[in-house]
Amino acid sequence: MYIEHSVMTMTNHLNLKSAAAEKSSHPEYFNIAVSVDCVIFGYEGKELKVLLIKSDFEEFSDLYSLLGDLVKPDEDLDAASYRVLRERTGLDDVFLQQVHTFGAVDRHPSGRVVSTAYYSLVNINSHKLNINTNDLHWHSIKSIKKLAFDHKKILDTCVQMLQEQIMDHPVVHNLLPEKFSLRALQELYEAILGTSLDRRNFRKKIALKNWLSELDELEEGVTHRPGKLHKFKTKPLNLLKGISK
Template sequence: MQKYSKQTRLLLAVDCIVFGFDGEALKILLIKRGFQPEKGNWSLMGGFVQPDESLDQASNRILKELTGLEGVYLEQLHTFGDPQRDPIERTVSVAYFALIDINKYKKQISDDYHAEWFTMKRTPKVIFDQQEMVELAKKRIRYKAAMHPILFELLPSKFTIPQLQNLYENVFNTAIDKRNFSKRVLATGLLIKLNEKDKAGSKRGAYYYQLNMHNYYSKFQAFMNFIPNPDSISAS
């Protein structure tokens, strides 16, 4: 026996939703699609799965080809298989999401790859069912960030507590009391205070912190319960 005869073979694609944070707002990365149909329209980073690569390999390859990004946090989200989702030919797409620090790659992405960052509120129309993918990805990162420290992936390796709080407030779209916030994050034991200040945000300056990588891995499973308003967060 060599093959499963009589079965139909389908195109399989990967689409990546790339989230970034620049200290101000949570953003997603889009590019202008390079081929028909919908050529020139805004799209997620997507491409076809090749015969010899796994899905994780495909998503990493596509992300690198379209943005130069490599070694970033990338996680499978959901697979979309509506028969009509691509008008040209049936294509099933495995969606992934990535989390990166915008500033680390800002110049490279815009100069070399012509991708652009958009805030959540001002995202242009994207092709096919990609809006649905983006919505699901937003729900998933909120859901996961409520219990796991994944949002650190969006920050530079040195960051301040006000920056971190700003990120959480963005992702959960809520205001958090800064006294309670700093107590909680410091209580996790995940942060190491540095003898250095970020003077960009204020005159007084805010201390930099970095992740305690040992504690990070051991506490990844159970971080803090950070759901400010659980009803606003959806199931995976």
């Protein structure tokens, strides 16, 4: 199920069946594995995080990697990313955004794997979230210096894409509880963008988007004047709808 295992299996299998001579006479036989890698973002403690798994690859011991898997022959590419997300988190009906496809020959040490990267945003504290193994951990984006394979590059590309999209589309929906204060939303944007934002300008800009409705409820449990709670008017973006331009 792990991409590393699958690729190794495939590679060995091909090597058994074929000599170098056959390889050159039937180059099309020696195919390329297709995988997806999911950058699953979460948000906790005012930090943008990403769900990673400890690499069990010898070359990358002590490193973490993104969640990915090979695409099945009868499975749409988008569906594969959806499956990885579901298998790893138990979450369904979540927005996934295709970002880029990484196809360098040497990007995977065990064989040729072309991988399409997707990002997704999930609520770390959702009761639906069901991390299915102890090997998965949330890591603060800022703290990540190095990942297995080319996954740091993939992560960076996805972070950049996320940053470009949050002002035009309500993609952060899933990262917050149903009801939230504008301060919480602003802190989330600041965590994603890595900058601080002016409170008044931020509120004006968000108000213009018309994404939110203000509730007649106030924050609770805060040691200061409570803010009004808001919620998104629309349902979260899901796989089928995606971002409509």
